[in-house]
Amino acid sequence: MTDVEPRIDPAEASAADGGPPGPARRSDRLDRRRRAARAEIARVWASAVILTAVCLVAALYLPGQLVGAVLALLSIVVVLRKAIFGWTGLLMILLAVIMFLPVRRYKLPIPLPFALEPYRAVLVVVALGIIISLLVDPRFRWRRSGFGGAIGFFLATLTASLAVNTGELADQGLLNTSLGGLLNYVFLFGVFFIVRVLLRSEEIVQRVVMFLAAAGGIIGLGAVVERYLGFNVFMALGGWLQLQRMADPSELVRSGGARAFGSAQHPIALSVLFCMLLPLAIYLARHATKPMRTASGCRIFWLATAMAMLAGLICTVSRTSFVILGVMVVLGIMVRPRIFRPLVLIGLPLAAVAALAAPRVVLGIFREFLDTDELIASQYASAGWTGSGRLADLGPGIEEALRSPFFGIGVGSRIVVGPEANAFILDDQLLNTFIESGFLGLLGVVVLLAYPAVRLWRFSHSPTTPDRWTDLGAALSVILLGYLVALFFFDGFGFLQTVLVASIMLAIGGFLITEIPWTKRPSVATLIRARERAERTGKAPVSG
Structure with a gap:
């Protein structure tokens, strides 16, 4: 005899479970959907009425171009609202403003007693958001910075210089200027802490690295356009x-054409920016899995990006960039000896193709380097005048610095532009720091850049860390050391875009040091002591 399960009515089963009968439950769901649909329709109509009113008022009382720009921006925000209003979206907006909007060229059209530049406004908004989230959101937490101590030490040296020279600065009427210079440094290197807090995962770090490299390629193409057509895309962007x-x-003008400014304040600053971003493109050519579907496609894309940066670098017509690039190649080979062969087989052809963007420039710069007598003479030219050579300023600058060798004459006290100018441009940030902040300030700069570079160099030799992270550490180490060398040749801290990018590089390095597991490679002395100890005890030494 076969057992047959009794047929159970769905309504009875639902009632037995303590819920409403089946048809009643379906009716409730339908009612909720109808209410949600009516609410959605009401929101759409309310939004349409508000938008129509705004458009009518704007059309009657505001310039048409401004209205169009605001509405276009609003449309973009609505379409991309999920990406924009997340922390990663805000970080990308901050990076885009830093990379593409020229610093000291534009300000927000808001009546204020000071010029509110776009990057400062975005920084303040993001910083306030971070502070509020740290206070009210337990899931959003502060993260170890990695290199916050180095930045703190640098800022402390500047503060000490200001404190020691307060009386003299007040007598000269420069105290407010000096205090403003110190606060500007705090603001610029505050970017490090903002970016570091927002680097919350490996995926975000990879996105930031790819964004920076891609931005460098876009700026490189823009520099080529500017060189040949005389049209600066990035200056036009502010107008749009x-x-x-x-x-x-x-x-x-140099070498028969205008030097490219791009999104930087000066061609030299733009060339240094390219030098800082090139190692990231080379790193991505080996390790990136985006934006193309295949590994070979990604490699070609990022090598093309590097080539665009090289072309843009050439269009700046900057001898400084060639020196920095040469130093960085040597540093890269020292940190990663295995890259020598790829640099020869791939790097040289890429550089040759990029040189086609401005062959006369390349030939002219090489001719200048080969004519050493003329090159040295140009660096001694116009001593004591505006636009003097770097070597012409070196002796008098050191002589001035030695009058106050330990704390300098006060951070920010040298004004080199504007009606209140009281000093010449030195084209040497380290000499400028020596004069303003003394030996203590120089030590602060070295700690700021060399200490993180050395730690990242040690990280890059970690035997237990995947190559995609150790190679990024090596690239960042080369970037920071290259930037330190560049400070010999231009007023690096006066060109704010490069300072901001250096802060971002430090933040990425801080993530690697604090978030990626790594082990220190034992030194040769440690291995020798371990072997000697093993020989005495009769145990096999642990290999490093």
């Missing part, structure tokens, strides 16, 4: 966004 122009870039 209805920003208020503060100053126009002056035209500098």
